[in-house]
Amino acid sequence: MKRDFSAWLASFRSSIADYGYYVDFPKVFRNVDAVKVELNILNSLIGSKDIEADFKSLLTRYPEVMKCIPLLLAVRANEIYAMDEDGAYLYQFxxxxxxxxxxxxxxxxxxxFELIEKHIIGNLLDYATGVETGLDSNGRKNRGGHLMENLVERFIVKAGFERDVNYFKEMYIHEIVDKWNIDLSAISNQGKMEKRFDYVVKTDKMIYGIETNFYGSGGSKLNETARSYKTLAMESDTIDGFTFVWFTDGKGWTSAKHNLEETFDVLPHIYNIKDMEQGIMTEVFI
Structure with missing residues (x-):
């Protein structure tokens, strides 16, 4: 039975953030722990009455405390550039x-100095943990990019497949060709293009090349993705023993729904999260 595109699109999610998406606390604690000793040494300056003299004395005795200074400015680097009316400086830490x-x-x-000497903070270790937490929020984009991949993999496993036995992660076309001796020149521009699939599932009857993505917001990339996957779907249809499967979701698609619908019309194996929850993988991978 032909699926209804509008009903399918209406079931797309606004987010797939999991509990670990927001802050990678183990990473935060590791980064702070790496400079814990130096931060505790600098703690001796909190509330200093002559912080400049005390800082110079401290740096003379413990020059290693310098390495934690960039973190206090939310900089993840060993050098910081600064300039004023007297010139430009590239400080090494x-x-x-x-x-x-x-x-x-x-x-x-x-x-x-003002932050430390005026007792604005009570403990540099706690302060640094807060800074690291803020810096780690920048990593959400990278973590978000893997959320859909991880979600799809969980459903592949739930469907009874075993990694590196009958399903494989991040597999290039040439690896598929070498492993199963199949001609994929139709989707590799006669071997000139080296595409990588997020997952490949192998059954007794078929090789499935899988792409996954989630778009929480719109943008020009969605139209490009839909067009390229439409082409891939039509090229794959000419190959015996190979099927292209696309798992996608996200409310961002509402801004590119016409392009997505064009792909939906020519790609029978395009599914969203709701489809996976309803067991589509056990129906498709046969």
Whole structure:
């Protein structure tokens, strides 16, 4: 029975964020732990009455404390560029490249001295943990990019397949050709294009090349994706023993629904999360 595109699109999700999407706390704790000793040494400056002199003295005795300073400014690097009316400077924090006086100037002009000497914070270790948490939020895009892949893989496993036995992750066309001696020149531009599928499922009767993605927001990339997968669907249809399957979802598709519908009309094996929840994989992979 022909599926209704509008009803199918209406079941798309606005998000697939899981519990670990928001902050990777193990990573946060590892990063802070790497500079824990240095941060605790710097803690001795909190509430200092003469922080510049105390900082210079501290840096002379414990030069290694410099390596935690970039984190206090939410910078994940060993060097920081800064300029003023006196010139431009590229401060190194893994090994000093300026005088202690210049680093004290850096601390003053960036506001770190004020943060520490006025007791605005009570503990640099806690402060750094907060900074790391904020920095880690930038990693959500990367984590989000893998959410749909991971979700699809869970359903593949639930359908009874075993990784590296009858399903494979991130497999290139040439690897599929070499492993099963199948001619995929129709989708590789006669061997000139090296495409990688997110997953490949192998059954006794068929090889399934799988693509996965989720779009929570719109953009020009969605139209390009729909068009390219439409072409891939038509090219795959000419190959005996190979089937292209696309798992996609996300409310972002509403802005590119016409292009998606064109692909939907020519690609019988295009599914969303609801389809997976209803057991589509056990019906498709036979």
């Amino acid at each position: 893994d090994k000093a490249n300026y005088s202690i006086e210049q680093y004290a100037l850096f601390m003053r002009k960036t506001g770190l």
